[in-house]
Amino acid sequence: MEHVAADADIAPVAALIADPTRAAILTALLGGQALAAGELARMAGVSAATASAHLSRLLDGGLVAVVRQGRHRYYRLAGHEIAEVLEVLARVGGRPAVRSLRQSRQARMLEEARTCYDHLAGRAGVGLFDRLREAGCLAGEEVTPEGERLLGGLGVDVEGARRARRRFAPECLDWTERRAHLGGALGAAITAVLFERGWYVRGPVPRTVNVTEEGREGLAALFSGKELTSHTPVT
Amino acid sequence: MEHVAADADIAPVAALIADPTRAAILTALLGGQALAAGELARMAGVSAATASAHLSRLLDGGLVAVVRQGRHRYYRLAGHEIAEVLEVLARVGGRPAVRSLRQSRQARMLEEARTCYDHLAGRAGVGLFDRLREAGCLAGEEVTPEGERLLGGLGVDVEGARRARRRFAPECLDWTERRAHLGGALGAAITAVLFERGWYVRGPVPRTVNVTEEGREGLAALFSGKELTSHTPVT
DNA sequence: CGCATCCTTCGACCTGCGACGAAACGTGCT
């Protein structure tokens, strides 16, 4: 007989994350991209059979979702709550020792700019957040009329983000920078536009992203108060 | 060779939470009270030896801290980050099936009012949060001058909370109510005052709290705009 | 000083589960 009060069962979820191989898989998926089972196996450094077993368990547990496309099966995190769990765990987990030179290069790229499931993090993330604040776009967890104008001009659907079922514009603080960046529905919407415009592109290392030349110019123009040139979204 | 980029090691932390017995211990400690090793063993339904082994590992992992007092050893969570991890995990963990009548009573009490490590949660938590908003005390993640006056009169050290290293007034949404309540440094400061004044007291079931008669009257007076009677803090 | 209480350490047992290779399954290409 359990004397502890009825509570959410946290152990099963934690157990799914507790295995190093599964943790590597989940961390790889934290980039926000859906990845094929084979790629995940390679990234985690295990055989295809082993990865498959892990993915099957993660699927059962509702941590990942799968979409079949031809003979590939692309896995992604099941939702932003899952990404939040991983981020919070990373925050208490502490930074690991960096071993090889190659890893230190990758680590530097991750610190520079990366995606945190569906929004921008790292130095780029906090930089963007700071610039939005300075420009008077944000007040607490709300967007000012000024911000509405600026983001609207960029092509961000602020109203749509506000109606989303998840939190609108929470500060999300990550484990590399010790400062906050913009998460939530608004952070995701802005990041989506940045990718769509080609201002940021995904880098070779799983979660990293890079700013493009257009991105550098576009962002500079955006915050210098100039109007943007007309925007032709990619279908 | 690991192909995954250098990242925080989340697996070891997750592994500590992954065991059902350790999860029960951590959940019990989520009430914010320090508990003796024996009590924790009883609550988790294991022998003293087993609990001791688990507590030792949790201590190593930095998830709990211990204070020796006579022949007792009181364990508590190591910090609010740990409580945050548990809350987030509980949110994705889903609600467990309620088995006995007794558990359903306890579950109802937990939903009514409980502590979430160091701040008020459950219906009481979201109620307080809503009333503070309605009274115009909060704007986004900031406190208005009006709020400063009202909370100051209550005896809350708003300035002290603002200087704390943790987030000031984040919304913390929990797994029973699907709404937000007040967490962070400010939430903790307010809750501390509520206990100090005797407006809330801890209930018999681990994480539950109960509002007292004084509490009901005091809160009503507070939000009806009246000034409070002078406050004599408990040493 | 000796006993009771609380907690930890030790030794032994046993279950759970993560690892792989080989083979089966399903899909796309020619």
Added chain:
DNA sequence: AGCACGTTTCGTCGCAGGTCGAAGGATGCG
């Protein structure tokens, strides 16, 4: 149809770690 490739299933091995009882400190009480 037949082959190639990505993925899952199956069978098996081996080890990590959770559990308990009993014994060994440590602390408070009379």
